[in-house]
Amino acid sequence: MRKKRKKNRGILIISFFIAIFAFYFFIPSHKNFISFHEDHNPSLSELFQQTKNKLSPINRFRNHLYSSNAILLNNTTGKILMEKKSEEKIYPASLTKIMSAIVVIEHITDLQKTIVLQPEMFHSLYAEDASMAGFQPNEKVSVMDLLYGALLPSGAEATIGLANYVSSSETEFVQLMNDKARELGMKHTHFTNATGLHDVNHYSSVRDIAKLLQYSLNNEVFRKIFTTERYSVSPTNQHPNGFTFENSMFKNIESNEFSSREIIGGKTGYTEEAGLCLASLAKKEGEEYILVTAGARGDHKTKQFNLLDALTVYNDL
Template sequence: MRPYNPPYAHIVVDSTTGRVLYQSDADRALYPASLTKVMTLLLTFEALESRKISLGSSVVFSSHAANMPPSRLGIKAGKSITVENAIKALVTKSANDVAVAMGEKLGGSEARFAQMMNLKARQIGMSQTHFENASGLHNVRQVSSARDMAKLAMYLMNSYPRYYHYFSLREFTFNGKVNRSHNHLMSTYQGMDGLKTGYIIPSGFNLIASAKRGNTRLIGVVFGGKTANARNAQMANLLDAGFAGKSLRTENLSPPPTTKLSQNTILTLAPPSKPASVPEQKQTASLLKKPTMTADVGSAGLTRTFAPTPSAQQLTGAGTWSVQIGAYQDRVSTDQAIYRALKTLPAPLNRGSAMVIPLRTSDARWVFRARIGGYTRTEALKACQYLDDCLTVAPNAN
């Protein structure tokens, strides 16, 4: 039987300027594996910064979290660890049980946390990314790209520099056991001080790495290494070329040829929320089609077709109330409004379901209504007390 060759992609970016130095299939939708945990950590840092949690806060493990497959820390259901130990376990051991427990703490459930992850991804501008879980365990719907992961790393480092030092941990001791980092390249590559590895069989060996030499900091992303050593060698080759400003040589490497881009190619994050042009009818019509998704894990990589947001009843079930917090001319603004509202609402109101409801106006334009659903009438009324320009929406209303 022929060995499986995972689909490959990479990108190297100057993190200060955003200039893309090298890329190969950087927008290809692939499986992120445990690179997913960088988003889980980002939302953890965000909660710390807003003082919703502290490093000493308890992270309690549900039976769902405790039963995650390896890699895991092995905490029993009902037991807890601190947020800081959770961060260390995610960075070093890449513990799946810890990722789920952290997601449940921040979102109330892993499914709800995945919604938060997707909203944040859209805010950052990760256009090829969709999350289904907090850990990166295989799910055919959970995909990202090298470019998106570089955006995520840049955003995390720029927004929460005080927490970046956790990614440089070489080991983490817990209950007398030493858990060593999976990122062995940090020990051998000059200037490397983070970030995160990832591996599942369909993805191959993935890596986000950041290294600084002099005044230059580079971020590299590799998807689809055949082995951990091959991935590390490719990352070192990419970063060496970036620091030296040379054309990349890929002899004896399995990935496809690399393209060096002009200096005016810039990796940018999503712009601030603002009104955009109204989507054309042709574009919006696809928004209303039945959800479809295909995935082909072969040499051609993944092909995705994401359907639009389901109807209100599909999201929350018939007979539940929702709140509407605005109507917008583009999806990015709509998603960001929902994200801000969910951050504003206290528990348990912040565990509602995010909903985007398209509406065609009388002048043949489209708007997207931002709603949060799954409430009783009393809960909906209470939620509106915390939100500006908020309307309650009765069950089965349009």
């Protein structure tokens, strides 16, 4: 029995020395491992930064946005970088006017054509407290000026005036909008009006809106309007000196908040049911990015949480 115990002890001792030998001579990474911990010993902040740099935007941002729905894509490559409930139903509010504008641009050849804004359309818009650009009943305005009025200050009267010019009614114009949505593969979208005023049957998704914006930005006229901060309307019969309005997004953003990033265009939207929405375009190091968000809490009188989300995402690309 004693001989057997001595034999087992001898086997254990030999196994121990074999393990040490293998560790030092057959596992080359151990020296680097020891050197890293002896020579570097990183701080917690360094470890956090190393981890952060390995995470994709979807992991960094999606759970920390005010917006309930969001999508970020590289407009240069088409690659989706972040999604948050991107295909779920949203109410697009005035993001609707992106579709209205591109449909108008593609159906009117002469954008300098003058349109008379019919007085009757103003009554319902005033009653619904729709956002307005500042045009008046019976005002004679060019198509181009109305397009700026629809996209920059989100003017409902500009949008309806254009819709009635392209089609005999807003209802017929909406059919063109839905036809375009099907053409673009916007499978989660259905429009019932041209302005984005709330209707339970008027809905979309942030993925569909991003697809729409990506398409629309290929049109030079749309891109020029979408990326304009301020625009002056030519003199009209109701405004002999013309007047000026601003892009509703740019007027709420301090340009220096974007650091080295550059936001170059955007369209805001809001209804009580939709929350604060934003479709925006930014440029960094020669590449463009589209961010569409919806469902942020607040309203026009609170902090603009849709814009804060844009700052969060674009500043950390």
